[in-house]
Amino acid sequence: MARWYSADGRAHSRRGFKTKKAAEAYETEANYRKQHGVVFDPRRGAITFRDTARVWLDSRQGDLKPSTFDGYRYALADTAKRRGDMRHLGIDAVFGGYPVNAITREDIQAWVQRMLDAGKKPSTVRHAFWIVRMVLEQAVIDNRLPSNPADYVKLPTDHSVNGGKPGVVDDPSQFLTPTQVAALVDALPWPYNVYAHVAAWSGLRAGELCGLQVGDIDLPDPNSATRLGAVRVERTVRMIGGELRHLTPKTKGSRRKVPLTAETTALLRDYLREHPRRVEPDAPLFPNMNLTVPRPTGVKAETKPIGAGGAKQSAQDRQAAALAKLTVADAEARLVLDWAESLRHGVFYKAVYRPAVLRANRLAGYAVLPPALGFHALRHTYASLCVAAGIPTVKVSRFMGHAKPSTTESIYMHLFAEDHADEMDALGAMAPAKPAAAANNVVPLHRGG
Template sequence: MATLTTDHSRPKPYEVRWSWYDADGKRHSRKKRFVTKKSAESHRRKVTVEREHDPQQGKESFREWAAKFTKSKEGKVSAAYLRKINGILKSSVLPEFGSTRVDQINTVDVQEYLDRIQSERNLTPATVRHHWLVVSGVLKYAVKRKAIPLNPATGVELPTDKALGRIKPEAVFLTPGEVAKLAAAMAEQDPTTPYALMVTFMAYTGLRASEVSGLNIDDVDTMRRVLHVRRTRSKVRGGWEVSSTKNSTSRRVRLPEWLALDLAAYLGAHPNRKEPSAPLWPGRKIHDAQRFKGGKGGLDWSRPWDRDAFYKRHFKPALAAAGLPERMRLHDLRHTCASILQSAGVPIEHISKQLGHRNVVVTQAIYAHVFDTDTANFMDTVAAPPSTTGKASVTQLA
């Protein structure tokens, strides 16, 4: 509790008094005088926040509060995000802070931890930020539950790409011709798979990899040339995890006529075409003997497509064979879609819906350089100002 009193007969007329009880129930009190009311009010608010917590809870370890924090997130965040939090806690944060009392962690401790993992592991600023978010999340929850007065993680300085001299990898945008070249290399690499069509499909629909894994047979309507994006699938230990889309809303993706025809032919030969809930794109079944020899195994039409295995065993070799940038990621096929649609004159509003962005602003922010009109072409159309003499107006400089 803190109170503010005023006595204008004194040089410092504003006095703040506050009191609190320690863990043994003993009451303590303090007072402090200020020249201005503003500074006195600021101090009163500060001590009020600092004293409104339970010292007993502050004695609990960071590990105990981490368990409470993750428990509080269940049902409020996606299973994939919660799994990511637990992974960072287990691998990095708990070995550092697990046994430390939560009220004994200060800003310097958090700063030194982040600096150390960045330098020793050469982590990117984005990865360091993920670790900070986990630490800060636990401490923020402890503040919310009155265990500590303030979150010590709020005062740290996070690394930046500019400060570390890092250059972010540039997105790769393929032309339609390069998409065809990549698909041809994929078909030549293994003509028994539908992966050549799948690569073309990804470049012209702009789906995220987890959305491609999440597609079922009944999500494709070739008659109406519409694709229904309803779910995502992510591979986890022991199987697959099905979740909603990134923005938790389903969407309809329009298909070009030629792609709808190709998909219709593909579905006509699909082994599980009569099972609506069967995965649209097949995965690979790798036996142990093949796994150790680096084999690719046969197609498994009952198993969803596995992005990581596909990227390593199929996509990377095809890039090399096609002479395309080997730094290209699967996500760059999504960027390629945005570029192709923009070049075809599709309005940004439709591109945004096709890609499943929350709004057009997000699309503009991600693809600013794609939608940036060539200013030079417009500048050539700008006329010079009229001259009263009929000649260009030129100022002679000495």
């Protein structure tokens, strides 16, 4: 049995410890907290993490942006509402039923490592961790814990995981050439070939593309001297808790007007002629879709080992490989377009985009695209094409919706390698002129020894 006194002089006791050592540790902790002015009743820590999370969420509802609050709520949702491996790696799955005073730093560190081992990005792991930390901090504030067990947990960085620089995109496979972009577009069924083309030649984020409406496209009069159109970014789309939400753009700078090339302007003009709701400004520009079952190809899908460890392909990889065998026409035929709803990018990515990357390689007869090419690489491609075209950093930053030019420079620093030839010529011109010397009178700066 443990005995201790609270700050008001009242005696307390607790039974039920398995060992005398456990009782003494409990008693020591309680007395230490009293001596240091910390009001703490160890019995209050029996509340579960799940219940503490509800208290924390309620306390934050009024001071968070709705999209941020919804994101936290989804991250803390029970296992049934999570998808994929987050059904067993999600916050509630790992910590939800545990009393907060039973959660240790070692438990949290092990969870962080499990997420990394499952292939989660460092940024994803850090985001989940900080939610756990904030919930446990609520328990400390409510005198349910003496300290936060999330303190001193080591978090991954891009450098610690893969040797890269945090926030810097310098992988050559993330930057496509115009020829590669065309190969991808040609391998996609309509209307998502237009979707990918606009992504690569406007730099919009996936959520921004899905949030576009017919009225967001500014097309010049075909008889006017102006040939270039523009796209206005007014909203973004996110899946939160399984529901499609239309939200404000990521930052103030994300609400913007992006000029379009003549080719993209012409492509969108033709696309809108085919759009069944082209006269409705608030109609989704790109439709959502349902999928019919693909026709059998008669070819057994191959299951190949990937990586040095010989691991089997995932179900998604096998699905993409099978669908890549379809012709572009067959891929288009299995789409059931829903023009009343904005595109759900996640479904498009798995069922249309990933197969198209592999299909492009099949059609080319060689790996014209990196097999694991992600959709966000099209945004990186836009940045690289802008830099190659000589567009100033300030304008590239504005087009991409970054908060400030320094953000663009830090992400794509290797693209902005400065050419100092003009400056050095000007600096060299300031040196006093020297009389021309005969060839045999030239003395080298360093003599051979």
